[in-house]
Amino acid sequence: MDQVWSNYKEALDEVEEQIKxxxxxxxxxxxxxxxxxxxxxxxxxxxxxxxxSAQLCQSVDKRHIHLAGMVEFIHTATLLHDDVLDNAEVRxxxxxxxxxxxxxxSILVGDxxxxxxxxxxxxxxxxEINYLLSTxxxxxxxxxTLQLVHSRDLDLTEATYLQIIEYKTAALLSAACKLGGxxxxxxxxxxxxxxxxxxxxxxxxxxxxxxxxxxxxRARLGKSPGKDIKEGKxxxxxxxxxxxxxxxxxRELKKVIKKAALLKRDLSxxxxxxEQYGSIAYARKxxxxxxxxAKSDLxxxxxxxxxxxxxxxxxxxxxxxx
Amino acid sequence: MDQVWSNYKEALDEVEEQIKxxxxxxxxxxxxxxxxxxxxxxxxxxxxxxxxSAQLCQSVDKRHIHLAGMVEFIHTATLLHDDVLDNAEVRxxxxxxxxxxxxxxSILVGDxxxxxxxxxxxxxxxxEINYLLSTxxxxxxxxxTLQLVHSRDLDLTEATYLQIIEYKTAALLSAACKLGGxxxxxxxxxxxxxxxxxxxxxxxxxxxxxxxxxxxxRARLGKSPGKDIKEGKxxxxxxxxxxxxxxxxxRELKKVIKKAALLKRDLSxxxxxxEQYGSIAYARKxxxxxxxxAKSDLxxxxxxxxxxxxxxxxxxxxxxxx
Numbered sequence: 001m002d003q004v005w006s007n008y009k010e011a012l013d014e015v016e017e018q019i020k021x022x023x024x025x026x027x028x029x030x031x032x033x034x035x036x037x038x039x040x041x042x043x044x045x046x047x048x049x050x051x052x053s054a055q056l057c058q059s060v061d062k063r064h065i066h067l068a069g070m071v072e073f074i075h076t077a078t079l080l081h082d083d084v085l086d087n088a089e090v091r092x093x094x095x096x097x098x099x100x101x102x103x104x105x106s107i108l109v110g111d112x113x114x115x116x117x118x119x120x121x122x123x124x125x126x127x128e129i130n131y132l133l134s135t136x137x138x139x140x141x142x143x144x145t146l147q148l149v150h151s152r153d154l155d156l157t158e159a160t161y162l163q164i165i166e167y168k169t170a171a172l173l174s175a176a177c178k179l180g181g182x183x184x185x186x187x188x189x190x191x192x193x194x195x196x197x198x199x200x201x202x203x204x205x206x207x208x209x210x211x212x213x214x215x216x217x218r219a220r221l222g223k224s225p226g227k228d229i230k231e232g233k234x235x236x237x238x239x240x241x242x243x244x245x246x247x248x249x250x251r252e253l254k255k256v257i258k259k260a261a262l263l264k265r266d267l268s269x270x271x272x273x274x275e276q277y278g279s280i281a282y283a284r285k286x287x288x289x290x291x292x293x294a295k296s297d298l299x300x301x302x303x304x305x306x307x308x309x310x311x312x313x314x315x316x317x318x319x320x321x322x
Numbered sequence: 323m324d325q326v327w328s329n330y331k332e333a334l335d336e337v338e339e340q341i342k343x344x345x346x347x348x349x350x351x352x353x354x355x356x357x358x359x360x361x362x363x364x365x366x367x368x369x370x371x372x373x374x375s376a377q378l379c380q381s382v383d384k385r386h387i388h389l390a391g392m393v394e395f396i397h398t399a400t401l402l403h404d405d406v407l408d409n410a411e412v413r414x415x416x417x418x419x420x421x422x423x424x425x426x427x428s429i430l431v432g433d434x435x436x437x438x439x440x441x442x443x444x445x446x447x448x449x450e451i452n453y454l455l456s457t458x459x460x461x462x463x464x465x466x467t468l469q470l471v472h473s474r475d476l477d478l479t480e481a482t483y484l485q486i487i488e489y490k491t492a493a494l495l496s497a498a499c500k501l502g503g504x505x506x507x508x509x510x511x512x513x514x515x516x517x518x519x520x521x522x523x524x525x526x527x528x529x530x531x532x533x534x535x536x537x538x539x540r541a542r543l544g545k546s547p548g549k550d551i552k553e554g555k556x557x558x559x560x561x562x563x564x565x566x567x568x569x570x571x572x573r574e575l576k577k578v579i580k581k582a583a584l585l586k587r588d589l590s591x592x593x594x595x596x597e598q599y600g601s602i603a604y605a606r607k608x609x610x611x612x613x614x615x616a617k618s619d620l621x622x623x624x625x626x627x628x629x630x631x632x633x634x635x636x637x638x639x640x641x642x643x644x
Contacts, residue, residue, distance in 0.1 A: 027464045029471050081433065085426045104407045107429060108467045111403065111436070115459040118440055122452045130444045130452065137437040142349045145430045149351050 001316040004048070004309045011051045011065060012044060018069035022116060033097050033109040038076055040092045046071045046176045049201075049313065053180020053194050056306035063183045066120065070133070071176045073117040078140060078168075080110035085144070086231050128182050136175040143167025152232040152257060154242055161239055162203065165210075170202025177201075177310075190300055197297035197310065204290035205317040210235035211283040212320065214271050226267040229257060236286060238270070240279040249273055287318040323638040326370075326631045333373045333387060334366060340391035344438065355419050355431040360398055362414045368393045368498045371523075371635065375502020375516050378628035385505045388442065392455070393498050395439040400462060400490075402432035407466070408553050450504050458497040465489025474554040474579060476564055483561055484525065487532075492524025499523075499632075512622055519619040519632065526612035527639040532557035533605040534642065536593050548589040551579060558608060560592070562601040571595055609640040 005012070019038055023031040047068035054064035082088070083096040084103045090096060098106040114137065121133050147164045150156050177198030181191035213228045214237050228235050234242075234257075242250060253273070256266045274280050291314040301307050327334070341360055345353040369390035376386035404410070405418040406425045412418060420428040436459065443455050469486045472478050499520030503513035535550045536559050550557050556564075556579075564572060575595070578588045596602050613636040623629050 025464055025467075027467045027471065030464065030467050081429055085429060104470050105467065107403055107407060108463055108470060111433075112460065112463040112467065114433070114436060115456060115463055119453075119456040119460050122449070122456045125449050127444070127447050131441075134437060134441040134444045138434065138441050141430055141434040141437055142347055142352065145347075145349045145352050145427070145434065148426050148430060149349065 001312055004052075004312050004316075007305070007309065008048060008051050008055075011055075011068075012047060014062075014065045015044065015047045015051070015068045015072070018065050019072060022069055022073065022120065025112065029101070029105060030109050030112050033080075033101050033105050034076065034113060036100065037079060037091065037097050038072070040094050042072075042076075042092065044068075044072065045205075045313070045317070046075055046173060049173060049198065049310070050176040050180050052306050052309050052313070053177045053198075054183055055180075056301060056304065056310065057181050057184020057186045057190070057194075059180065059184040061183070063124065064180060066124070067129070067179050067183065068176075070117040070120050071172065071179070073113045073120075074133070074137060074140075075172060077110040077113035077117070078144070078172075080106045080113070082144070084110075085148075086227075126182075129179065132175050132178060132182070136171050139167045139171040143169070143171065147233065150234065153234055154254060154257065156234045156239055158236070158239060161234070161236060165203055165206040166199060169206040170199045173202035173205065174198035193297050193300045197294045197314075200290045200294035200297060201314050201317060204287045204294060204314065207236050207283055207287040207290065208318045208320060211237055211280060211287065214238075214274060215280060226262060226270075229267070229270060230262050232257070236283040237274050237279040240282045241270075241274050241277055244277045244279070245273055284318070291315060291318045323634055326374075326634050326638075329627070329631065330370060330373050330377075333377075333390075334369060336384075336387045337366065337369045337373070337390040337394070340387050341394060344391055344395065344442065347434065351423070351427060352431050352434050355402075355423050355427050356398065356435060358422065359401060359413065359419050360394070362416050364394075364398075364414065366390075366394065367527075367635070367639070368397055368495060371495060371520065371632070372498040372502050374628050374631050374635070375499045375520075376505055377502075378623060378626065378632065379503050379506020379508045379512070379516075381502065381506035383505070385446065386502060388446070389451070389501050389505065390498075392439040392442050393494065393501070395435045395442075396455070396459060396462075397494060399432040399435035399439070400466070400494075402428045402435070404466070406432075407470075408549075448504075451501065454497050454500060454504070458493050461489045461493040465491070465493065469555065472556065475556055476576060476579065478556045478561055480558070480561060483556070483558060487525055487528040488521060491528040492521045495524035495527065496520035515619050515622045519616045519636075522612045522616035522619060523636050523639060526609045526616060526636065529558050529605055529609040529612065530640045530642060533559055533602060533609065536596060537602060548584060548592075551589070551592060552584050554579070558605040559596050559601040562604045563592075563596050563599055566599045566601070567595055606640070613637055613640045 023034050025031055050068045050071060051064055079091065080097055083091055083098050084106050088096045089099055121130050143164055147168060150160060174195050178191050178195040181194045210228060213225060216225060229238060242253065245253065256270060259266065294314040295311045298307050298310055345356050347353055372390045372393060373386055401413065402419060405413055405420050406428050410418045411421055443452050465486055469490060472482060496517050500513050500517040503516045532550060535547060538547060551560060564575065567575065578592060581588065616636040617633045620629050620632055
């Protein structure tokens with residue numbers, strides 16, 4: 001993966017410039033808050049995917065740089081709102097914007113970044129791009145709301161879980177990849193293949209992330225483990241456990257999930273059961289399955305360094321915990 | 323004004339249908355929350371302005387109905403977020419959405435309504451419309467942030483106050499009016515005249531609203547009076563008072579403004595001073611001045627029932643308290 005990052009470094013650096021240049025509101029607090037979170041060490045996986053996809057599709061102009069910046073603005077807007085929704089204190093190992101500037105600023109700067117991205121997209125005067133970005137934003141807010149609806153829902157099905165993560169996470173990754181195809185003037189077939197690749201990769205990414213929340217340590221995560229269960233988010237490992245554990249274990253689990261403050265031993269109890277019932281292994285395998293599907297989606301493209309890079313990214317997103 | 327409402331009732335009814343039809347998310351909570359606030363008796367001043375402007379410019383198709391729905395969605399998105407920002411409990415005399423479904427749902431459904439409006443706008447495939455709506459949304463979030471920056475700012479100038487309300491309120495009213503000109507294929511000159519009319523009317527509207535907050539009773543407002551000072555918003559009557567009262571009064575005022583919980587007698591003290599120093603009268607006159615400017619902006623149009631309607635609206639927005 002290091003090789004992939006370095007191969008696309010030039011374009012990624014241009015995206016960084018683009019992002020900095022974009023933060024030019026006359027209201028300086030907006031630039032400050034946005035810059036805080038945008039410079040906090042996010043991996044820029046969405047810009048990377050857009051750049052690789054654009055190059056795979058032989059896009060020749062600089063639109064992929066602009067679009068990559070917009071996609072990162074949209075992603076950042078959701079992070080600002082997510083942190084308010086989750087009462088998060090830490091993001092990527094540093095204080096969340098809401099701790100430094102408050103919930104109000106975080107909500108408003110989130111709103112600003114959404115609208116900034118839309119403004120930049122509109123200026124491109126390309127209907128297909130605008131349609132894709134706007135429907136993606138709508139999907140994302142539907143996914144977040146669906147997640148809220150199913151907060152602490154112990155009967156959540158895997159199908160609904162997958163729908164939630166497809167909407168809230170995979171939709172934007174899918175759009176990033178498809179945008180590469182759009183500006184490369186690819187056939188509908190290839191654009192759809194990129195869209196599917198991004199969707200499957202996005203699901204793999206989120207399942208891996210949800211699993212990591214139970215197994216990684218604080219240093220690796222840049223946040224406390226067990227965050228999801230504390231926030232009432234029922235994710236794949238917990239969902240699997242609830243469906244497979246004994247009724248006695250389930251009763252205990254329910255108590256833990258309903259607790260307002262979770263103790264370290266509560267979390268150990270949950271992760272212990274997950275190991276026992278194979279829930280972690282199940283979730284890891286699911287993530288890898290989706291990563292494999294993502295790689296298969298690329299078969300329509302002839303072999304190239306760019307296609308290989310997308311395959312490397314697919315494996316990378318599920319292996320961050322190894 | 324009753325005559326105006328009744329003259330455009332048919333189109334306004336179509337907008338209501340449009341709004342209901344638009345709330346079709348597969349996530350039913352979204353439709354429920356959005357419908358709660360959208361059906362809570364908002365006056366639909368923005369749709370009305372758009373409809374009149376479109377008819378003034380002899381727009382012939384149904385785009386004004388669609389656009390009016392979008393503008394109301396954008397307005398509603400800001401209300402949902404505003405209520406979270408302000409910890410509001412009541413909106414238009416009924417419980418705020420955040421009291422019924424929580425802050426999280428209010429933030430997310432606000433996000434959804436923004437993106438829904440953008441989606442609908444994109445489908446119109448009209449660059450000018452999309453550019454106007456997206457830059458307007460950006461302006462609005464800048465205005466809200468600027469207001470936050472100047473929260474409890476006792477040195478706020480009238481110029482900055484006017485900038486805040488121009489961005490947070492007048493921008494969308496201005497856009498609503500200009501949209502009528504755009505779909506009526508009017509000259510740039512006339513579109514700009516409508517834009518200016520909407521901006522001046524919007525400023526008049528907000529100044530009147532800010533004044534009303536000090537003088538109207540709960541029944542008329544649909545909310546408690548003195549809301550702005552409690553929330554730390556320095557608006558025109560207070561700003562005028564701070565600039566004109568004695569230093570002894572100013573010291574007392576500062577104490578009141580810094581209080582976390584405002585008592586009824588604190589509010590009476592403030593409004594008493596405002597009467598004494600002519601701050602209410604000053605703000606009322608300012609609102610009327612902007613309403614007059616709005617009316618003058620229409621001189622480029624020949625006299626018609628529609629132009630007269632816009633003049634009536636301008637007078638109406640500043641006279642809601644009489």
